[in-house]
Amino acid sequence: MVTGERALTLFRKQRVLNIARAPSSQMVKRVEDMAERIVVRVAGSDDAEAIGAVLRASYPKLMAPAYPADVLARALPFMVRANPALLRSGTYYLAATPDGTVVGCGGWTFERPGEPGSAIYPTQGHIRHFATHPNWIRRGIGRTLFERCVAEARAVGVQRFECYASVVAQPFYAALGFVTVGPTTIELEPGLTFSGPRMICHLTNRATDPP
Numbered sequence: 001m002v003t004g005e006r007a008l009t010l011f012r013k014q015r016v017l018n019i020a021r022a023p024s025s026q027m028v029k030r031v032e033d034m035a036e037r038i039v040v041r042v043a044g045s046d047d048a049e050a051i052g053a054v055l056r057a058s059y060p061k062l063m064a065p066a067y068p069a070d071v072l073a074r075a076l077p078f079m080v081r082a083n084p085a086l087l088r089s090g091t092y093y094l095a096a097t098p099d100g101t102v103v104g105c106g107g108w109t110f111e112r113p114g115e116p117g118s119a120i121y122p123t124q125g126h127i128r129h130f131a132t133h134p135n136w137i138r139r140g141i142g143r144t145l146f147e148r149c150v151a152e153a154r155a156v157g158v159q160r161f162e163c164y165a166s167v168v169a170q171p172f173y174a175a176l177g178f179v180t181v182g183p184t185t186i187e188l189e190p191g192l193t194f195s196g197p198r199m200i201c202h203l204t205n206r207a208t209d210p211p
C-alpha cells in the first residue's frame with residue numbers, strides 16, 4: 001500500500017522525471033520549423049554524389065578540432081566516401097531542403113560497421129555514417145535523421161542502438177539518449193585505425209522520449 005507521504009514523494013519524482021524528459025518548448029518549435037522545411041527520405045544509389053559532398057564538407061571541418069591532422073589526413077579519404085552498401089540498405093536516410101539540396105545523412109543497419117560477416121542480433125542496430133553539412137549544424141537535422149532511425153528500427157523490433165561515435169559527435173549522441181560505454185577503434189585498412197567513444201542507446205523507455 002502506498003501511504004500519503006510516499007504517494008507525494010512518488011508524484012514529485014515522476015514530475016521531475018516528466019520535466020526532465022519533456023522537450024523544451026524552444027526545441028519543439030525548432031524541430032517543428034525544421035520539419036516544415038526539411039525532407040527526410042531513404043537514400044539510394046543515385047544519391048551517392050550528393051551524400052559524398054555532405055561528407056566531404058562535414059568530416060574534415062568538424063572533426064579537425066578533435067583529431068591530429070596526420071590522423072585525419074590518412075583516415076578521411078576512407079570516411080568521406082558514400083558507402084554503397086549503406087545506400088542499398090534501405091535504412092540510410094538523407095535530409096534535403098525543399099529545392100532538393102542534400103544537407104545531412106545518417107542511418108542504421110543490423111551489421112556492425114567495419115566487421116562484414118560479424119554476428120547479427122535482431123534486437124540490436126548500429127548507427128551509421130551521420131553527417132550534417134557545416135552550414136546546417138545545430139538546426140535539428142541530425143536529431144531528425146536519428147528519430148527516423150528510431151522509428152524504423154523500433155518497427156522491426158530493434159531495442160538498442162550501438163554507435164561507434166567520433167569524439168566530436170559524442171555530445172550529439174549524448175543529447176539523443178546515448179551513454180558512453182567505452183572506447184572503440186575501427187580498422188579502416190591494415191595499419192590504419194580510427195578511435196572514438198562506443199555509445200549505446202536503449203530504444204525502450206528512452207530518456208529523451210516525451211512522457
Ligand SMILES: CC(C)(COP(=O)(O)OP(=O)(O)OC[C@H]1O[C@@H](n2cnc3c(N)ncnc32)[C@H](O)[C@@H]1OP(=O)(O)O)[C@@H](O)C(=O)NCCC(=O)NCCS
Pocket residue numbers: 027058059062063104129130131132133136137138139140141142143144164165166168169171172173175176
Ligand atoms: C554530429 C552531427 C551529425 C550533429 O548534427 P547536427 O545536425 O548539428 O545535430 P542537431 O542540430 O540535430 O543537434 C541535436 C543536439 O545534439 C547536441 N549537439 C549537437 N552538436 C553538438 C556539439 N558540437 N556540441 C555539443 N552538443 C551538440 C545538442 O544538444 C543539439 O541540440 P541543441 O542544438 O538544441 O542544443 C554533426 O555535428 C556532424 O556532422 N559532425 C561531424 C561528423 C561526425 O562526427 N559524424 C558522426 C560520426 S559517428
